[in-house]
Amino acid sequence: MKKNFLLITSLAWTTYFLNADWRGFRGTQNNGLSKGEISATLSQTSEDSWKVPLPGRGLSSPIVVGDLVFVTASSGSQQSRLHVLAYETVNGNKVWERIFRATGRTICHNKTCVAASTMVSDGNVVVAQFSSNDIFCLDLKGNLIWLRGLTFDYPNIANGLGMSSSPVIAQGVLVSQVENDADSFTFGLNLKNGTTLWKKDRPRGANWTSPVVLKNKSFDWVGLQSKEGISFLKPVNGEFMWQYKDGASTIPSSAISFENKTLLVPSNGLTALRTPEYGQNPEQLWRNNKLAPGTGSPAISGNQVFVINRANVLTSASIKTGEINWRLRIKGPISGSPIVTANLLFIFNEEGLCQIIDIKEESEAKVLKEIDLKDTILCTPAADKGSIFIRSDKTLWKLSKKNNL
C-alpha cells in the first residue's frame, strides 16, 4: 500500500514536471518558481528569441500552456476593448485573438490599465479577467466557453485606481477576488459554465492581492489575502477552513513553499505560517519586519525566500528561520515580482532592465547579467522550457538562451 502511494506520488510529481507550463500569476504554484533551469545567457538576439507587437495597453503577465503563450490587452480611448491573445511559443506567430467590450468601469490610474490581471489556466481552458471585472473563459483554440461581467452584476464592484487581482483555478472552480472600498466580494464560479457557486462578503478596502492555492494530499484550499490577514477556504463551497487575522498587505501577495508546508504572508514585514492539516489552525513559525516586500510579491527557491523592498533592495532569507542570508541593492524602480530557478533570480525593473542574479549560494548573491529591453515593464515574467516571456504595453518578448551554449 505504502509502495503504491509512493508510486502515485512520484507519478503525480513527474506529470507535474512534464507539464510544467506557467499557468497563472507567478507560475502554476503562484510562488515565482520555475521548475526547469533557465540559462543566464538569455538574449534578445538568440535564434529562439522573438518579439511581437501587442495592441493597446497591458501589464498582465503572460502565461504558457503547452505550445501557446497567452496574454491580455486593453485598447481604445476608454480602454473598453478587451483583447485575449494567443501566440505560438516557438516563433511568436499569433494563433488567435478575441476582442470583447468592457461591461464594467474602465477608469484606472494612468500607471496601470484595464488589462492588469494575469490569466489562469487548468491546462484545458484559459480564463482572462480585466479591471472592469469582465471574465472570459475560452478553450485553447479561442472558442468561448462562458463569460461573466461582475460589475454588470454588482455596479459598485470597482476601484477608482483600477483592479488587478489575478484569479486562480482549484477543483474546477474559478476563484476571483474583486475587493475594494465599496462592494467587496470573492466569487467561486463553476469553471464549466461560469455560474456562481458561492459569493463571499469580504473586508471593505482596496485590495490588489491575488489568491494562492494550497495543494494538499487530498484537497486544495484557496487563500484570500486582505488587510485583515489571510483566510483559506474550500473552493467547491466557499467554506472557510482557517484564518490568520494579524493583518496583511493589500498589494504584494503571499507565497507557498514548494512542499506546501510553509505559507509566507506579507504581514508585519513577512510572516511564515506552518500550513495546518484539516481541522487545525496555522502555527506562526517566524516573523521578520525587515522582510516587507514593496510592490512585488515574494518568490521561493529551495530554502530561500526572496523579497524586494520599496528601496529596491533584494533580500534572501531562510524559509525555516526568517534569518536574512544576504541583501543586494538592485536597479529600480520595480513593480513586478521576481521569478526564480534553483540557481538564478530574474527581475525586470520599470525601465525594462532585466537583472539576472546568481542565488545558488545562500551566503551571497551577484548580478550576472543585465538585458535592456528599453521599454516600460511593469509585469512579472513567465518562464517555460528554459525561456522567459515578458511584455510591455506594446511588445511581447520571448528571451531564450544563446545558441550553442
Added chain:
Amino acid sequence: MIKYLFLLLFCILMHPVFCNDDLFEAIIKIGPKGSGNENLVKQWSSVEKMSSADIPSFFYVMNQANDLGDNWIRAAIFEILEKSGSDSLPKEEIIKFIKDYNNEGSSRRSAFDFLSSAVPQIAESLIPTFIDDPEPSLRREGVQLLLNQAGDLENEQQAIEAFEYALGKARDVDQIEYTCTELKGLGKPIDLAQKMGFLTEWKVIGPFDNTSRNGFSIPYSPENILDSINKKHEGKNGPVAWQNFSTSDRLGLLDLNQHFGHIKEVLCYAYAEFDSMQDQMVQFRIGSKNAWKLWVNDELIFARDEYHRGATRVDQFILDGNLRKGKNRILVKVCQNEQTESWTKQWEFCFRITDFSGTNLQSLN
C-alpha cells in the same frame, strides 16, 4: 410515405434555423449574476454549424441583447470568421446595418469593428459620415478625423473655422478639451464649462458629521429635500442653512473646501434644479473622488462609498435616468473622510446632464 419523407427533409433543412433560434433566444435571455449561462453554454455548440451568412442575424440579435449578450455574440462571430475566413464577412449587409440608426449604437459599433478588421479601407470610408452619429464611439471616430484635418491646416482662419466646426460635433471630454486648447492657441478662447453644460449654480448645506465614514449611510434631514430647503438643520457644529454656491472652474468643479474650509470627517449636500423642456431619458454624469450619493426627484440614482482612489474626472460616472418635463430636483451628498495625506485634501464634485449621444442638456432656467 412521401409525406413523411417530405417532413423529414423539411426538418433537416430547417434544423439549423431552429438551432439558431434557440441560440439567439438563449443569448437574449442572458442576465446578470450568471442567469442564463447554463442554458447558453448548452446551446453554444450550434455556433460550429453556422456560417458567415448568419453574421448579420447576430447583429440584429445584438439589438435585443444586453452588454453581456453582446460579448457572447462577438465571440460567436470571431469563431465563424476564423472558420470561414475574414473575407467571408457579408460586407454589403454589414454596411447597411451600420448605416441604419434604428439599430442599437453598440451593435453598429461592433459591426464596424468587424468590418474594420476585414476590410479597413471600406470601414475608413464610412468614418466621415459618423460626425453626427448618435453612437458616441462612432461619432468620436468622425470627430477625430475632423480634428486631424483641422490640425493640418496652415491658414489660421481656416484652422479656427475647422476647429470650431469640430467642437460643434465633439462629445467626448478629451476631444472637447483638446479642441478648446487649440482654439485658445489660435486666439479663440472657449468657455469650456458652458460648452460642456456643467451645472455651476448650486445651494449647499453642511457640514454634517462623517466620523469613521459613518455619515455616508446616515440620512440627515436635508435628504428630505421637499421639506428641507427653507429650514435650518442641525449640522456637525450647530445649526446650518442652505447657501448659494457657484463655481467658475473651467471644468465645472465645485470645490467644497472653498465654501466650508479644509475640514475632515464631514459631509455636505448640494442642491440644484433643472428645468427640462420634456420628459426624457438622459445620462447624469458626475465626477468626484469623494464618496457620494445622487438623487433626482427623490429617487436614489447611485451611491459610491469610495474615497480618494484617483483624481476627480469629468464624466467619471455615467448614470442612466429620467427627467420630467418642468422642474427636476437634483440632490448630491458629498462626503469627506479622515485621511490626512496631501492627496486626500480634495472635497469636490462636478455634474452635468447629457442625452445618450453625450450632447449636453441645458436647463431652461
